[in-house]
Amino acid sequence: MQEKRTVPGLSERIAREIIATPVLKELILMRMKDIDAETAPGLVRTLLWGDPGISMSLFGALPDAVNWLLEMLLELGRQLNGLPEPLLKDMLGQVGAGIDGERLKQLPAVYGQLARRLVIGEGKTPEEARAAVIAAVNTALTGLDRLTAQMDTRRADIARSLAGDVRALDTAALGRSLRRVGQLAAAAARPSGAKAGGRAPRFAAAAAGGVAAVIALRLVAKRVRG
Numbered sequence: 001m002q003e004k005r006t007v008p009g010l011s012e013r014i015a016r017e018i019i020a021t022p023v024l025k026e027l028i029l030m031r032m033k034d035i036d037a038e039t040a041p042g043l044v045r046t047l048l049w050g051d052p053g054i055s056m057s058l059f060g061a062l063p064d065a066v067n068w069l070l071e072m073l074l075e076l077g078r079q080l081n082g083l084p085e086p087l088l089k090d091m092l093g094q095v096g097a098g099i100d101g102e103r104l105k106q107l108p109a110v111y112g113q114l115a116r117r118l119v120i121g122e123g124k125t126p127e128e129a130r131a132a133v134i135a136a137v138n139t140a141l142t143g144l145d146r147l148t149a150q151m152d153t154r155r156a157d158i159a160r161s162l163a164g165d166v167r168a169l170d171t172a173a174l175g176r177s178l179r180r181v182g183q184l185a186a187a188a189a190r191p192s193g194a195k196a197g198g199r200a201p202r203f204a205a206a207a208a209g210g211v212a213a214v215i216a217l218r219l220v221a222k223r224v225r226g
Contacts, residue, residue: 037100 008016018024048055080088120132151158 037103 018028047058080091083091119136120129124132
């Protein structure tokens with residue numbers, strides 16, 4: 001079977017020419033040393049709102065750009081996997097030390113707001129917002145159901161693999177998390193049951209499932225310790 005060969009892209013060809021030209025390479029290295037995070041917002045605003053034609057073209061090319069970025073990250077990971085472990089840890093340690101933690105902490109808030117606007121929308125009534133959240137949760141649960149169904153077809157193999165790794169799990173923390181989920185489901189069932197009895201059994205079942213998971217986890221842990 002012949003290995004698939006791709007034609008080098010424009011970026012790759014330009015990068016090769018830059019690397020092969022000492023003057024250009026030095027200019028790029030000098031500019032890389034002067035990268036300032038404070039200039040990024042201005043660049044984004046200019047690209048988005050400086051010219052409508054460019055901004056629409058950017059949005060049109062966004063799926064291809066995301067795919068390109070994903071493939072670049074995948075190849076970066078493949079190449080890094082080939083480095084010796086001490087060198088890899090040293091490189092990534094230096095990278096991590098230079099990342100601005102304050103900016104990193106802002107990502108959940110900024111993109112969380114974007115996700116809420118996409119999932120729920122603006123100007124929605126409480127009932128509409130609740131319905132949008134439930135629809136999103138149901139979509140996630142459908143994906144989880146498919147995943148667990150696939151796992152169920154290989155139950156014996158997965159159980160054998162997990163049995164050898166249970167000792168390394170923080171069963172106490174996992175047990176606490178599952179217990180809290182069960183308590184949350186039980187608390188949600190009480191007011192719901194008082195107003196509309198139809199939902200209470202489902203929440204009660206979820207709580208029972210959480211409790212059962214905790215009990216099963218403890219039994220497995222005791223069996224492994226024994």
